[in-house]
Amino acid sequence: MADMINANDIRTKYLRDGMLPTIFCNGCGHGNAIDYTFWAIEELGIDTKDIALASGIGCSSRIPGYVNADGLHTTHGRAIAFATGTKAANPDLNVIVFTGDGDCTGIGGNHFIHAARRNIDMTVILLNNFIYGMTGGQLAPTAPMGSIATTAPYGNIEQAFNISELAAALGAAYVARWPVFYPYQPIKSIKEGLSTEGFALIELMSPCPTAYGRRNKLGKIDVLWNWYEDNTILIEDYKKIMTYGTDDEKVAVMDKLQIGVFQQESKKGFFEEYWKMVEMLMERDDAKHKEVSK
Ligand SMILES: Cc1ncc(C[n+]2csc(CCOP(=O)(O)OP(=O)(O)O)c2C)c(N)n1
Numbered sequence: 138m139a140d141m142i143n144a145n146d147i148r149t150k151y152l153r154d155g156m157l158p159t160i161f162c163n164g165c166g167h168g169n170a171i172d173y174t175f176w177a178i179e180e181l182g183i184d185t186k187d188i189a190l191a192s193g194i195g196c197s198s199r200i201p202g203y204v205n206a207d208g209l210h211t212t213h214g215r216a217i218a219f220a221t222g223t224k225a226a227n228p229d230l231n232v233i234v235f236t237g238d239g240d241c242t243g244i245g246g247n248h249f250i251h252a253a254r255r256n257i258d259m260t261v262i263l264l265n266n267f268i269y270g271m272t273g274g275q276l277a278p279t280a281p282m283g284s285i286a287t288t289a290p291y292g293n294i295e296q297a298f299n300i301s302e303l304a305a306a307l308g309a310a311y312v313a314r315w316p317v318f319y320p321y322q323p324i325k326s327i328k329e330g331l332s333t334e335g336f337a338l339i340e341l342m343s344p345c346p347t348a349y350g351r352r353n354k355l356g357k358i359d360v361l362w363n364w365y366e367d368n369t370i371l372i373e374d375y376k377k378i379m380t381y382g383t384d385d386e387k388v389a390v391m392d393k394l395q396i397g398v399f400q401q402e403s404k405k406g407f408f409e410e411y412w413k414m415v416e417m418l419m420e421r422d423d424a425k426h427k428e429v430s431k
């Protein structure tokens with residue numbers, strides 16, 4: 138029987154030793170996301186030489202530095218742009234973006250929207266903690282209404298950005314959202330994302346006890362995790378209640394964040410069309426060249 142790989146082997150194989158310890162606070166969910174990605178890569182049998190990582194700026198964007206694979210730690214909000222260039226330069230690479238909700242949907246929102254719309258081939262692992270963690274707790278566009286942040290001391294009065302629903306509406310090939318306290322589903326979704334042609338978004342709800350939790354009476358990790366449990370609902374259960382439930386049941390789930398797989402479509406990624414066009418133009422130029430040199 139082949140040797141079973143365990144959690145320690147996984148960490149030894151994929152973590153970049155010299156970069157440890159990580160900057161993550163106790164109870165931060167970002168470490169779970171690293172672990173899940175390692176398991177997904179291992180279970181798919183992808184060689185790390187065939188992986189390129191990209192990230193912007195933020196606690197979540199530090200992740201590529203901790204991984205034994207080539208990576209780009211770029212400028213705030215621009216990870217997807219760098220990832221697009223990487224994929225264009227080497228179509229054989231599995232391009233993975235690690236980004237935060239601030240990085241990806243605040244400053245980088247337009248890159249995100251258009252990459253999803255164009256179905257650009259990459260897997261985006263977006264760590265949504267409702268806050269700008271690294272810079273001490275400014276309000277992110279994903280913060281639920283009423284959230285307290287340094288820039289919203291009396292409570293957030295804005296509607297939250299629903300990232301997964303937006304990506305699905307834009308036609309991204311694969312979209313899933315899971316809280317990090319479910320270990321199995323995120324691994325499965327990262328595997329599905331990596332196996333999908335086109336744009337894959339895996340939104341992981343990742344607790345930030347330091348910058349979000351403390352201000353919102355969710356500083357204790359068990360309280361924070363219970364909040365996720367109480368405020369999320371599986372997409373299938375939500376649909377069932379909205380179709381067959383009583384009015385009271387509908388009201389009870391209306392504001393919950395749906396979790397699960399929002400979209401899984403088999404469709405051409407941007408670069409398949411792009412390379413087809415490049416080939417067509419090269420053949421045309423070749424034919425023209427032969428014509429001229431006759
Ligand atoms: C152009 C620019 N604007 C602002 C900043 C400051 N900045 C650095 S990280 C960050 C927020 C990161 O938040 P998020 O992406 O949600 O990641 P988290 O730290 O929560 O994981 C900000 C505003 C910057 N580095 N560059």
Ligand code: SF4
Binds near residue numbers: 164196197344346
């Ligand atoms: S500030 Fe928040 S996001 Fe940053 S490492 Fe600490 S817990 Fe994680």
